[in-house]
Amino acid sequence: MNLYSIDAGNFKLDGGAMFGVVPKTFWNKWSPADENNLCTWKMRCLLIEQGNQLILVDTGMGDKQDAKWQSYYYRHGEGNLINSIRKAGFSEKDITDVILSHLHFDHCGGAVQWNNNRTNYESTFGNAKYWTHSAHLDWALNPNMREKATFFKENILPLQEAGQLFCIDKDQATFENIDFLLADGHTEKMLMPKIQYKNQTILFVADTIPSAGHIPVPYVMGYDVRPLQTMEEKTQILTQAAEEKWVLYFDHDPIHDCARVVSTEKGFKLEEAFPLSILG
Incomplete structure (x- = not known):
């Protein structure tokens, strides 16, 4: 097995929204805000090369939306999903599976792209199976008022129409050395891949703990639909991670x-914080 950190670019979100009720005087030391109270965040995906599988976890937000929409999130940096995959030595056609931790736009937007004529949408990874959880898929297709602005049907329906969208809890998914933890605090049935790699456990912790600055249990995003449950889930994860020396990604x-x-x-x-490459 080989692991590759995939950089899908940077964007900005409101610092208060990202840290919830935690005062700015605390979180600003870790995530400095600009004059508009916006902080820079990475859209970091994970590429897993294992046997005849090349598995991508998350896809960033993509670039389907118009320039006005993109401007709301201040896209910046050199990171790009496809370029990063190619830099790792692969192409879009090599991807066999895409695991979507959840269907918020900044995690699944890159799963679908415009076709060459910009007349219709198509899956970005034409040879891949895309994986979500059935309860989360239903949640995303019938969004609540709180999350309606982050679930875009153009990120989901083209995958269904192409017959490429599968549910990890219903369809047969075989990922050797990969298990899944589920979380319901941030959104319903978010997937967190737990990977066994060189005698270590690596947890793609998704938006339960989006950054090292969110390690303290009370540091919970304002975007979470069930913040108290997020705190419980963080406590369980961090307890086991500390005891067993897990790597949080x-x-x-x-x-x-x-x-x-x-x-x-x-x-x-x-x-300690470190690049993925240090694990060998």
């Missing part, structure tokens, strides 16, 4: 791919 940390945590009298703390 962050999807939104602007700098750090990975981290390990420790448990202290004052709560969970960052032990």
Whole structure:
């Protein structure tokens, strides 16, 4: 097995929204805000090369939406989903499976693209099976008022119409060395791939802990539909991660791919942060 960190670009979100009720005087030290109170975040995906499978976890937001919509999120940086995959030595056609942790636009938007004539949408990875959870798929297609602005049907329906969208809890999915934890705090049935790699456990922690700055249990995003449940899920994950020395892989940390945590009298703390490549 080989793992590759995939950079799908940077964007900006409101710092207060990203840290919920935590005062800015605390989180601004970790994620400095600009004059508009916006902080920079990474859209970090993960590529898993294993046997005859090439598995991509998440796809960033893509570039289907118009320039006005894109401007709301201040896309910046050199990161690009397809270029990053090619830099790792692969092409779009090589991807066999795409695991979508959840269907918020910044995690699944790159799953679908315009065709060459910009007349219709098509799947970005034509040879791949795309995986979600059936309860989350229903949640996304029938969105609640809180999440309606982040579930876009153009990110989902073209995959269904192409016969490429599958549910990990209903359809046969065989991923050796990969299990899944489920979380319901951020959104319904978010998938968190847990990977066994070189005698280590790596957890793609998705938006339960989007960055190293979110390790303290109370640091919960305002976007979460069930923030108290997120805190419970974080506590369970961090307890096991500290005890068993798991590697946490962050999807939104602007700098750090990975981290390990420790448990202290004052709560969970960052032990060390490091690039994925250091794992070999």
